[in-house]
Amino acid sequence: MTDLLITGGTVADGTGAAPRRADVAVADGRVEAVGDLAGRPAARTLDAAGHVVTPGFVDVHTHSDLTLLSEPRAHSAVRQGVTTVVVGNCGLGVTPVAADREALRAAAGYLDLDPAVRWDWSDLPGYLGALGAARPSVNVAALVAHIPLRAAAAGFGDRPAGAAELDRMRGLLDDALAAGAAGVSTGLVYAPACYAREDELETLGRAAAARGRLFAWHVRDYADGLLGSVRQALRVAASTGCRTQISHLVAVGRRNHGSVARALELIDDARAAGVDVAFDIYPYLAGNAxxxxxxxxxxxxxxxxxxxxxxxxxxxxxxxxxxxxxxxxxxxxxxxxxxxxxxxxxxxxxxxxxxxxxxxxxxxxxxxxxxxxxxxxxxxAGGRSERDLLDALTHPAAVVGSDGQALDPDGPTGRGVPHPRSYGCYPRLFAEYVRRPGGLGLAEAVRKCTSAPAERAGLTGRGVLRPGAVADIAVFDPARIADRATFTAPQQYPDGIRAVLVGGRPVVEDGAHGGARPGEILRIP
Structure with a gap:
């Protein structure tokens, strides 16, 4: 018998195909069938009339590396429809752990919101094991971050890495890729990654390319030097053949408004020349760092x-x-x-x-x-351009990534006044950039949140609603979905989320977290 039958909804299957009225059958954690399934016997039925049924959102850009260990229920992420997160972005990460563990933990202070979380691992398998033992509510894939790689091989000094140190970095990275990492990330504004020369970046790119993995870039400058920084990422992508993702493509500072359009021209030229490059973006005019x-x-x-x-x-x-x-x-x-x-x-x-x-x-x-x-x-930090944001969001190579963290407003990770993207990124996209006249179409918006980021990260079987796919599913009311989190009051969950399933198990129903923690730790074969 079908475990769950979602009936009467409008299915946007994640591929970009036109939404259609269809039922969705779920059995043994996977999508069993999509279509007219009237009369199909099921242990449970969810009436989705008036709702959109989509794959769960795949957040390709998060910093939840440690917050998921503090609170594995991933409240702020899963309650907005996110079912899979990718951690280790922007060169900020927690593995491999160098001899000076405290120095690395201090370098990753942006991630480290709960001092009670213990760092008991030394490598990626150990870290993924800790995540698995925590049993998160969402699926998790990991990038290997440049900062711990460089710290382990060359320390925190401002100098080029030598040949032996580059070999050490490549070896550590290859070990992590062999253990299932989705790729590697750099963050060229953060020490010590900011001291890397281009040959070091090429070393990372070649390692990623050899295994067909992703290289995600927080580029060197998003302000006056944005175009030169994008050119550097594209040079490394072209010379190494690695699949490249430029993180949060924005232009910082009013004097740089309009630079995103020129950066997109560079990306278009590279893509036309056969370079595999795309980028992620979130629907806000301010960032967090x-x-x-x-x-x-x-x-x-x-x-x-x-x-x-x-x-x-x-x-x-x-x-x-x-x-x-x-x-x-x-x-x-x-x-x-x-x-x-x-x-x-x-x-x-x-x-x-x-x-x-x-x-x-x-x-x-x-x-x-x-x-x-x-x-x-x-x-x-604000001061960004709405025109730049629209240019990026509507570009065919754009995917949506929150750049946020899975936070718990009632726990240590929810303190302060965090960026509202951690609570409302995806509902805001649909409320402000799909529902508005002339905005993104529903099917394309869903694709940018599901199959497109899953493909960039190499996560097969995720981000689509079709028979055999993992039953990560979001159900929302297209007329009501909206973010409630604001810059002054960010710890607020969104409206309009009817249900979120992870691996076929309901985690969120009618906006409430039921406590289920069925997420998988995703290792790329």
């Missing part, structure tokens, strides 16, 4: 400890502050979203407002916070 990302690379050398010590030097601070005079951001665009342990009264306020209240310079505020709390201080 460590405040330390604003520091120049030389100030971050040696890891978090030396960086914080360096910021006690008045001459160093003056040099950094002088460089910040020509920032693409305004300090009114930068909000402090999280401080470790909730210290101070700055969370939720702009750097400019904090400075005005203290009668000081915004640059001094930013330096003081980074000196005190290192990589653990997070910011939300």
């Amino acid at each position: 460590p405040l330390s990302q604003l520091l120049p690379a030389w100030a971050q050398e040696g890891g978090e400890g030396p960086m914080r010590e360096r910021l006690a030097d008045r001459a160093v601070r003056a040099r950094i502050a002088a460089g910040w005079r020509d920032m693409p951001h305004s300090w009114d665009d930068i909000t402090v979203s999280r401080v470790p342990d909730g210290a101070g009264d700055v969370t939720g306020r702009t750097v400019a407002a904090i400075a005005r209240g203290a009668g000081t310079d915004p640059r001094e505020v930013a330096l003081d916070l980074t000196a005190a709390y290192g990589n653990g201080v997070q910011m939300v």
Whole structure:
């Protein structure tokens, strides 16, 4: 007997095909049939009349590496329809663990929201084992991050990696790819990955290409140097043959508005020449990152400890502050979203407002916070262009990735004022960019959230509704689906999500999490 029959819904199957009225039968964790299934015997029936039935959303860009160990129910992700997440993005990751475990943990402060989470692993199999033991509600695939690779092979210094160190990095990466990693990621604004030369990036690209895996890029500069940074990613993609994903393709700062269209032209030219490149994007006009990302690379050398010590030097601070005079951001665009342990009264306020209240310079505020709390201080940074966002979202090579984290508003990971994308990315896409006149079509929007990101990450059998596919399914009301999370009140779940199934098991019904934790740890063969 069919385990679950979803009846009367409009099926958008994830392929981009036109939505159609159809029933969906689920048995043994897989899609059994899609079509007119009236009268089919089933242990349970879900009436989806007036709803859209889609594959569960595949979030190809997340930073849930550690938050899933803090709260494996993945509340903020699964309640918005996400059934599969990819961790290890932007070069930020938790494996392999170098000899200096604490230095690596400090470098990954952006991920490390719950001090109670123990790092008991040394390599990818150990980390995936810890995730499996936690039994998350969502499926998880992992990229190998550049920062721990470089830290393990070459430390945290500002210097090129030598031949032996490049061999060490490649060996560590290949071991992780052999163990099932979906690919590798770099984050060229974060130390020590920011010290990598192009030959190091080519080493990573060749390793990924040899196994047909993904190379995801947080490029070197999203502001004045965006086009040069995209060109570098495309050069490495062309020279190594690796499948390449440019992360969160945006232009930072008002003076750079319009740069995304020019970056898309570069991507189109590369794709026409046979380069396998695409990109991800989220539907917001602000991003989220460590405040330390604003520091120049030389100030971050040696890891978090030396960086914080360096910021006690008045001459160093003056040099950094002088460089910040020509920032693409305004300090009114930068909000402090999280401080470790909730210290101070700055969370939720702009750097400019904090400075005005203290009668000081915004640059001094930013330096003081980074000196005190290192990589653990997070910011939300705005000032982006709606036109750039629309250009990116509507491009055929775009997929949707939240760049968020699976958070628990009632636990340690939900503290502060996090970016609302962690709670509302996918509902916002459908409410603001599908429902609006002239927006994305429903079928194309679903494809960008399901089969397209699954294909980029190499996750076969995910992101589609067809017989034999894994029954990861989202059911939502197209007229009601909407994000409720805002920049000032982000810990709010969305409206309009009727049901979310992971591996055929209901996890969310009528907006409530039922406690099921059926997610799989996905290893790429």
